[in-house]
Amino acid sequence: MSHTIAAYSGGTLPAAIGIIRVSGADAFRLTDAVFAAKCGLPAAERSAGRMYYGELTAKDGRLLDLCLVCLYRAPASYTGEDMAEIFCHGSRPVVSEALEHLCAAGARLAEAGEFTRRAFLNGKTDLIRSEATADLIYAASPLAAKAAAAQLGGAVSGEIGAVSESLRAMLAHFYAVCDYTDEDIDPFEYERAAERLGAAAERLERLHAAFERGRVVRDGLPVVLLGRPNGGKSTLFNALVGQERAIVTEEAGTTRDVIEAVISCGGAAIRLMDTAGLREPEGQAEAMGIGLTVRAAESSAAAICVWDAAEPESDDDLRAARLAGERESWAIVINKSDRATERQLAETAQRARRLAPAVFTLSARTGQGLEALADWLAELPPRPDELLITSARQAALLRQAAESLRLAQSSAEAGMTADAFLSDAERALSLLRQATGEEASADIAAEIFSRFCVGK
Ligand SMILES: Nc1nc2c(ncn2[C@@H]2O[C@H](COP(=O)(O)OP(=O)(O)OP(=O)(O)O)[C@@H](O)[C@H]2O)c(=O)[nH]1
Numbered sequence: 001m002s003h004t005i006a007a008y009s010g011g012t013l014p015a016a017i018g019i020i021r022v023s024g025a026d027a028f029r030l031t032d033a034v035f036a037a038k039c040g041l042p043a044a045e046r047s048a049g050r051m052y053y054g055e056l057t058a059k060d061g062r063l064l065d066l067c068l069v070c071l072y073r074a075p076a077s078y079t080g081e082d083m084a085e086i087f088c089h090g091s092r093p094v095v096s097e098a099l100e101h102l103c104a105a106g107a108r109l110a111e112a113g114e115f116t117r118r119a120f121l122n123g124k125t126d127l128i129r130s131e132a133t134a135d136l137i138y139a140a141s142p143l144a145a146k147a148a149a150a151q152l153g154g155a156v157s158g159e160i161g162a163v164s165e166s167l168r169a170m171l172a173h174f175y176a177v178c179d180y181t182d183e184d185i186d187p188f189e190y191e192r193a194a195e196r197l198g199a200a201a202e203r204l205e206r207l208h209a210a211f212e213r214g215r216v217v218r219d220g221l222p223v224v225l226l227g228r229p230n231g232g233k234s235t236l237f238n239a240l241v242g243q244e245r246a247i248v249t250e251e252a253g254t255t256r257d258v259i260e261a262v263i264s265c266g267g268a269a270i271r272l273m274d275t276a277g278l279r280e281p282e283g284q285a286e287a288m289g290i291g292l293t294v295r296a297a298e299s300s301a302a303a304i305c306v307w308d309a310a311e312p313e314s315d316d317d318l319r320a321a322r323l324a325g326e327r328e329s330w331a332i333v334i335n336k337s338d339r340a341t342e343r344q345l346a347e348t349a350q351r352a353r354r355l356a357p358a359v360f361t362l363s364a365r366t367g368q369g370l371e372a373l374a375d376w377l378a379e380l381p382p383r384p385d386e387l388l389i390t391s392a393r394q395a396a397l398l399r400q401a402a403e404s405l406r407l408a409q410s411s412a413e414a415g416m417t418a419d420a421f422l423s424d425a426e427r428a429l430s431l432l433r434q435a436t437g438e439e440a441s442a443d444i445a446a447e448i449f450s451r452f453c454v455g456k
């Protein structure tokens with residue numbers, strides 16, 4: 001029999017309220033060991049889904065906290081097992097002593113994702129919705145949360161289920177025709193089968209095509225800051241992130257590594273990258289830093305090229321603009337507007353406009369003019385309204401399933417024997433079962449759940 005597990009499931013401690021979860025066949029007995037409800041009823045006699053007030057105690061019987069406990073009876077719980085949730089004060093010692101007491105009474109500390117893994121093993125969720133749970137927890141923007149919630153709600157599972165169902169119906173029909181030749185069953189038409197296979201492949205291809213967009217929605221659109229040393233890239237980065245993440249100094253060549261932060265712009269996530277300034281490098285570290293800058297630029301969807309309003313454009317500024325100009329979207333930012341004259345600003349902006357599709361004049365230090373750049377950034381990410389998938393595992397399986405179906409379709413169209421195309425259709429079905437987890441190996445499930453946080 002599997003162990004009863006316990007873990008802290010709340011946010012960073014200390015917090016106003018901390019949540020400890022317990023799940024397993026012994027959950028009620030273990031809860032009784034650490035918590036006495038004021039009403040006097042033991043857990044087994046209390047109503048499920050209702051909060052009970054009472055005393056939480058430490059291993060030595062000392063009062064730890066006055067708190068609330070809610071019970072869930074199997075199978076009507078998150079994991080499908082008996083469960084308890086203890087809502088105590090979010091104090092480090094209270095939480096750790098309560099967990100210690102639970103373990104002394106026989107619980108084991110849960111591994112990362114173990115509650116959700118149990119939910120999956122007990123048929124409460126599939127792998128696609130489990131992966132969406134992790135996406136929702138880690139969502140960096142409202143749009144990413146929306147896509148994850150749609151997956152969690154079963155939208156992707158439903159689409160895959162519908163394709164599987166149509167394939168199963170087709171296969172069942174074929175076998176029925178073969179097995180019961182005397183019965184009054186509609187004949188199996190190859191042409192219709194080919195059409196059905198093609199339609200199923202198309203639905204999977206559409207889901208797969210949304211993978212890249214799904215990734216961008218979840219991880220943020222990559223946007224790189226480029227420019228000569230000292231132009232103010234790191235200052236601008238910090239201003240956009242709203243935190244002193246990158247070091248800023250008066251020395252040219254401060255930033256060496258690529259520094260990343262995900263920011264939410266107009267509801268979408270942007271993965272902003274600060275980079276080493278572009279110039280003839282002085283020394284090995286700077287040369288390596290510039291190598292990283294070029295690579296970051298090449299992997300970005302958009303670029304912001306930072307110029308210094310107080311300095312005339314140099315070859316390095318033009319090189320940065322060229323590199324930025326290779327991206328799908330890009331802009332020149334004329335920074336340090338607080339240090340330049342109106343005339344300087346107007347002339348630089350005029351020259352920048354000849355090169356770039358968008359030009360912004362601002363001061364990263366004072367924040368003046370920053371809003372227009374933030375508005376531009378907010379418009380960059382796609383706002384897809386179709387179903388999105390974000391897992392590379394799902395994407396690979398869907399692509400392979402679609403390929404099998406296309407093979408089956410062309411065999412059916414070419415009038416080949418049924419076994420030829422039905423085995424491809426069966427393979428597609430099996431791949432879809434792997435995607436939802438009906439047929440996934442224990443290793444894959446373990447890998448997926450290990451990416452969760454403890455307590456989920
Ligand atoms: N007056 C003024 N100074 C700024 C502004 N932005 C940045 N600076 C200053 O310019 C200097 C260089 O800024 P950084 O942000 O480190 O420049 P960088 O482009 O990241 O430089 P490297 O990392 O060396 O490539 C610092 O002294 C900043 O305080 C601005 O808008 N106005």
Ligand SMILES: [Mg+2]
Pocket residue numbers: 233234235246247248254255274275277
């Ligand atoms: Mg810098």
